[in-house]
Amino acid sequence: MPLLLPTELQFATEYAFSIPDDAFREFQALIRKINHSERCTEKHILETFKKHMAKPAAVEFGTSSNTDWARGDLEWYMEKASQDGPGFIAALHNACEQLSLLETNVPSDLYINQILSKHGLPCHINNSELILAGNVRIPDSNASVSQTVVRALQDAKTLSPASAIDRVHTALHAYLVELCHQASIQLESGATAQKAFKELKNNHAALKPIGNRPAEVANVLNSMAATINALGTIRNHASLAHNNELLLEPEAQAMINAAMTVFRYIEECIARQKKT
Known part of the structure; x- marks a missing residue:
């Protein structure tokens, strides 16, 4: 075509x-x-x-x-x-x-x-x-995301795929740490994004599996933790933050979409909790 x-x-x-x-x-x-x-x-x-x-x-x-x-x-x-x-x-x-x-x-x-x-x-x-270059599409985030996260996502929209990975990881990390602080969940200084998500999953009321199939939902949350861990590894070895083996555009786009899936899931869980 x-x-x-x-x-x-x-x-x-x-x-x-x-x-x-x-x-x-x-x-x-x-x-x-x-x-x-x-x-x-x-x-x-x-x-x-x-x-x-x-x-x-x-x-x-x-x-x-x-x-x-x-x-x-x-x-x-x-x-x-x-x-x-x-x-x-x-x-x-x-x-x-x-x-x-x-x-x-x-x-x-x-x-x-x-x-x-x-x-x-x-x-x-x-x-x-x-x-x-810089045309990796970053899905729009919800308005409730902190200004730090919004700035990171906006930066990613103007960067090359490998650079965008670095900025999206920064956004995800900042977002998870902020949610822990808002919920008075204690984190060690310098906690990783994976550690922050683990604490949220275990201690934030909005992320407790409810409704039908709680065991399967818990498995999905565990998969998200693995996604965050993999994203951190990629950021450290295949983005412009650590320029070893840069990801190509399709793989970089997949990683960005995965990170945004985590964002949106948590946001929707918190929004549901506020309604109840």
Whole structure:
């Protein structure tokens, strides 16, 4: 499917970034590696890339008279399109996808992402969507979360996936400690997020399993404790707080969603308690 651009890029009046010369040359080399065939000739490959590059280049597409002219014309299209970095990447992806329908081997998004990463371009392709650095989606939190937590979550919305993990862990930790203080639950100085959640689970009235299937609910709470523990480990070894092996966007997004699930569950339990 065509590459989706974020709304802020699709309708932007200024380009978010351009393609630097070194990256431009690597993308050119990537295109040249595509093998042509009787079904998909070299000229057809060149014209396909030209057609898609015409939009970010802001030029009217026209068919070249022969293969040699098509090579030169494509370079001109690409040079103009390179000023619109997101549009250039979308054109590259979409041309490759169109050629793949002719059973032509084309570079996957993995190769495009490798070039983007190598040259420090602030985006990558994930599931046919262009993801900007800092475009990991953080679910909105409830208004009752402390201002410290709100600030941490807002910070995470503007950071890269690995950086967002660090900020969300900070938010979760601050939130759990604050709830312990509000409920007069004693914590040792410097208590971890896992320790704070354990004390809440054991001592906060709102988190006592009630209603149907209390044993299964207790198991879910124990699983949440394991989630918090894993999140802390990831934060310490795979986020920008401790830059060893950074998580990729899908895994980082999953960790952020898991943390927000813990937030929302506790918030809803406390809201239920206040109503009774």
